[in-house]
Amino acid sequence: xxxxxxxxxxxxxxxxxxxxxxxxxxxxxxxxxxxxxxxxxxxxxxxxxxxxxxxxxxxxxxxxxxxxxxxxxxxxxxxxxxxxxxxxxxxxxxxxxxxxxxxxxxxxxxxxxxxxxxxxxxxxxxxxxxxxxxxxxxxxxxxxxxxxxxxxxxxxxxxxxxxxxxxxxxxxxxxxxxxxxxxxxxxxxxxxxxxxxxxxxxxxxxxxxxxxxxxxxxxxxxxxxxxxxxxxxxxxxxxxxxxxxxxxxxxxxxxxxxxxxxxxxxxxxxxxxxxxxxxxxxxxxxxxxxxxxxxxxxxxxxxxxxxxxxxxxxxxxxxxxxxxxxxxxxxxxxxxxxxxxxxxxxxxxxxxxxxxxxxxxxxxxxxxxxxxxxxxxxxxxxxxxxxxxxxxxxxxxxxxxxx
Amino acid sequence: xxxxxxxxxxxxxxxxxxxxxxxxxxxxxxxxxxxxxxxxxxxxxxxxxxxxxxxxxxxxxxxxxxxxxxxxxxxxxxxxxxxxxxxxxxxxxxxxxxxxxxxxxxxxxxxxxxxxxxxxxxxxxxxxxxxxxxxxxxxxxxxxxxxxxxxxxxxxxxxxxxxxxxxxxxxxxxxxxxxxxxxxxxxxxxxxxxxxxxxxxxxxxxxxxxxxxxxxxxxxxxxxxxxxxxxxxxxxxxxxxxxxxxxxxxxxxxxxxxxxxxxxxxxxxxxxxxxxxxxxxxxxxxxxxxxxxxxxxxxxxxxxxxxxxxxxxxxxxxxxxxxxxxxxxxxxxxxxxxxxxxxxxxxxxxxxxxxxxxxxxxxxxxxxxx
Numbered sequence: 001x002x003x004x005x006x007x008x009x010x011x012x013x014x015x016x017x018x019x020x021x022x023x024x025x026x027x028x029x030x031x032x033x034x035x036x037x038x039x040x041x042x043x044x045x046x047x048x049x050x051x052x053x054x055x056x057x058x059x060x061x062x063x064x065x066x067x068x069x070x071x072x073x074x075x076x077x078x079x080x081x082x083x084x085x086x087x088x089x090x091x092x093x094x095x096x097x098x099x100x101x102x103x104x105x106x107x108x109x110x111x112x113x114x115x116x117x118x119x120x121x122x123x124x125x126x127x128x129x130x131x132x133x134x135x136x137x138x139x140x141x142x143x144x145x146x147x148x149x150x151x152x153x154x155x156x157x158x159x160x161x162x163x164x165x166x167x168x169x170x171x172x173x174x175x176x177x178x179x180x181x182x183x184x185x186x187x188x189x190x191x192x193x194x195x196x197x198x199x200x201x202x203x204x205x206x207x208x209x210x211x212x213x214x215x216x217x218x219x220x221x222x223x224x225x226x227x228x229x230x231x232x233x234x235x236x237x238x239x240x241x242x243x244x245x246x247x248x249x250x251x252x253x254x255x256x257x258x259x260x261x262x263x264x265x266x267x268x269x270x271x272x273x274x275x276x277x278x279x280x281x282x283x284x285x286x287x288x289x290x291x292x293x294x295x296x297x298x299x300x301x302x303x304x305x306x307x308x309x310x311x312x313x314x315x316x317x318x319x320x321x322x323x324x325x326x327x328x329x330x331x332x333x334x335x336x337x338x339x340x341x342x343x344x345x346x347x348x349x350x351x352x353x354x355x356x357x358x359x360x361x362x363x364x365x366x367x368x369x370x371x372x373x374x375x376x377x378x379x380x381x382x383x384x385x386x387x388x389x390x391x392x393x394x395x396x397x398x399x400x401x402x403x
Numbered sequence: 404x405x406x407x408x409x410x411x412x413x414x415x416x417x418x419x420x421x422x423x424x425x426x427x428x429x430x431x432x433x434x435x436x437x438x439x440x441x442x443x444x445x446x447x448x449x450x451x452x453x454x455x456x457x458x459x460x461x462x463x464x465x466x467x468x469x470x471x472x473x474x475x476x477x478x479x480x481x482x483x484x485x486x487x488x489x490x491x492x493x494x495x496x497x498x499x500x501x502x503x504x505x506x507x508x509x510x511x512x513x514x515x516x517x518x519x520x521x522x523x524x525x526x527x528x529x530x531x532x533x534x535x536x537x538x539x540x541x542x543x544x545x546x547x548x549x550x551x552x553x554x555x556x557x558x559x560x561x562x563x564x565x566x567x568x569x570x571x572x573x574x575x576x577x578x579x580x581x582x583x584x585x586x587x588x589x590x591x592x593x594x595x596x597x598x599x600x601x602x603x604x605x606x607x608x609x610x611x612x613x614x615x616x617x618x619x620x621x622x623x624x625x626x627x628x629x630x631x632x633x634x635x636x637x638x639x640x641x642x643x644x645x646x647x648x649x650x651x652x653x654x655x656x657x658x659x660x661x662x663x664x665x666x667x668x669x670x671x672x673x674x675x676x677x678x679x680x681x682x683x684x685x686x687x688x689x690x691x692x693x694x695x696x697x698x699x700x701x702x703x704x705x706x707x708x709x710x711x712x713x714x715x716x717x718x719x720x721x722x723x724x725x726x727x728x729x730x731x732x733x734x735x736x737x738x739x740x741x742x743x744x745x746x747x748x749x750x751x752x753x754x755x756x757x758x759x760x761x762x763x764x765x766x767x768x769x770x771x772x773x
Binding site: 001002003004005009068258272275278279281282283285286287289290291292293294296297299300301303311314317318370372373374376377378380381382383384385386387 | 404405406407408472647651654655662663665666667668670671672674675676678679682683684685686687689690692693696707708711712715757759760761763764767768
């Protein structure tokens with residue numbers, strides 16, 4: 001057991017480090033750009049030098065790199081403060097789905113500009129009546145000649161407002177049982193009939209949107225998989241969603257709360273000297289270390305060219321509630337000053353307040369805690385699915401709140 | 404990155420699993436639990452024959468000279484089958500104490516016998532309710548003799564010698580005491596896990612020899628705990644997996660309201676939570692095994708992390724295993740009691756959860772101050 005790279009990996013890591021050191025954009029290069037402009041500039045720079053989406057085939061704008069090389073690149077890039085955030089859904093979820101289900105011609109058209117960041121993609125799955133129960137979606141697609149006509153509403157669509165393309169699932173046969181009446185498409189987000197409304201979040205941001213469709217036309221050529229096969233195609237996207245959303249990364253972590261406990265008093269002494277504070281910190285440290293070393297085990301499998309085991313499926317389920325609890329605890333340690341959320345006045349420019357307000361979303365996005373626990377029970381432990389009252393009957397007859 | 408056991412170590416695991424499946428089924432635990440024997444003697448002899456007691460003992464003392472990674476594999480598998488053996492006392496504690504602090508003569512006298520299973524050792528630390536501190540030690544070492552009472556001593560009724568923690572004029576000491584002498588009175592005490600036996604030992608001027616320097620006993624003891632914590636944690640993780648599997652198998656086969664209880668989210672979420680805790684504990688155990696096998700300066704942090712995570716995981720899996728079984732889990736007839744008993748025994752040996760949480764934060768403070 002060791003933590004070392006193989007000689008080949010070490011060479012690769014050095015190459016990555018050298019390139020990043022020379023090319024990570026300076027503040028001067030980024031001045032005047034908003035977060036979208038900054039992210040696009042950095043992505044283009046990576047792509048031009050062959051460092052974008054390195055796991056993808058060269059013909060699709062990638063580098064034909066291995067899974068462990070991708071991990072190494074991510075680790076090294078994370079050491080720099082690089083503009084990020086707007087490509088994760090397209091590159092992490094839409095791309096694997098396209099590469100599995102689209103034609104080679106389509107992939108040669110769409111993947112390179114996605115890799116270079118020139119075209120941004122979003123994912124239109126959830127609906128007001130279909131969240132955790134995604135397959136209950138009801139946005140309708142009706143065939144009309146060589147097109148499909150779309151009517152309905154999607155919700156929680158991250159980045160719809162700056163996206164050029166999107167993937168979506170439609171109900172194309174309401175008389176078929178729930179999972180069998182769905183069909184999967186990709187579409188141009190600038191198509192006539194699409195209206196995008198931002199949703200204001202409790203955290204203050206507005207990254208999510210409602211997307212309304214009124215007689216939007218999608219060419220049949222942009223269908224992925226067969227008519228009625230949409231659920232199977234969607235699973236490709238979802239599997240990658242859960243792989244790419246971490247929840248254990250940024251935000252509040254052991255270090256930030258430990259340092260806070262050293263700097264504030266609890267009663268007559270520094271909080272870090274209080275046994276109840278120490279016990280809580282110990283538990284969080286153990287969780288954080290457990291996730292880290294579980295990740296190392298997965299990396300080891302990748303390094304050997306093997307597929308990692310199911311261990312990493314715990315990441316979001318542990319990471320998201322942990323962030324919420326740690327942020328809440330940090331605010332308690334700050335006592336009355338904990339309510340102040342001000343970049344200048346707050347400890348760490350408001351990190352604890354921001355995490356407290358953002359963490360409820362982390363526990364929901366990409367599969368709620370409850371859905372993640374179901375996934376572990378069903379896919380890892382092999383327990384059966386819950387009994388479903390909507391199974392085997394036409395979707396139009398499935399009970400709803402209004403029926 | 405090579406954060407995994409080697410192919411040879413995985414072969415050892417497969418071999419250990421098939422051996423223990425045949426030699427240590429739940430019935431073997433039950434026999435010791437229900438009977439008068441202190442441990443499973445025939446299993447002990449087989450474990451000795453497999454060389455497991457000799458794992459990390461150097462070849463010059465008739466050991467196998469393997470690493471703590473191999474011993475970690477064995478610990479996890481012994482934990483998985485809840486082996487009714489004095490293995491932790493003799494191997495993780497007594498053998499380790501001699502390896503760490505024994506003189507050449509002491510090593511030559513004891514290690515070959517420990518390797519061959521000719522003797523068993525134990526650690527005599529606890530004296531009363533609550534955590535042992537150096538200031539509270541009432542057992543006294545003076546002029547080559549030990550006087551005092553140790554209660555309880557895990558496997559103290561069957562061990563041939565004890566590593567005794569005692570005070571002395573020079574400060575705390577560790578002393579080697581042959582338990583088969585007139586100055587040692589041993590009495591079996593009843594415990595909540597009768598598949599692992601415990602004793603009260605009264606030392607009345609028993610002859611003893613110092614292990615390591617006089618006055619360094621407390622530091623030695625903490626180092627010994629740190630090393631043993633990793634191996635205890637592996638046993639705990641193995642046992643936690645067993646408890647989770649028992650619960651899962653039962654939930655799959657038990658029907659209520661016309662369906663397997665494994666289809667209910669209340670049950671699934673409980674077992675998913677156990678899987679999460681076991682996985683986190685295992686991740687920490689890997690780091691502990693690495694730190695132990697490389698003598699890394701991270702050992703205090705790694706050992707405490709593994710120990711805290713493993714205590715929490717085993718307790719959760721063991722109690723929720725009974726809960727998943729419903730009333731049957733509460734019967735003597737069912738095996739759910741084994742992990743429930745063992746999880747508590749292993750968590751109060753060598754210091755309990757709160758102690759290790761405190762050690763973890765202290766170790767992190769020390770690491771960051773350095």
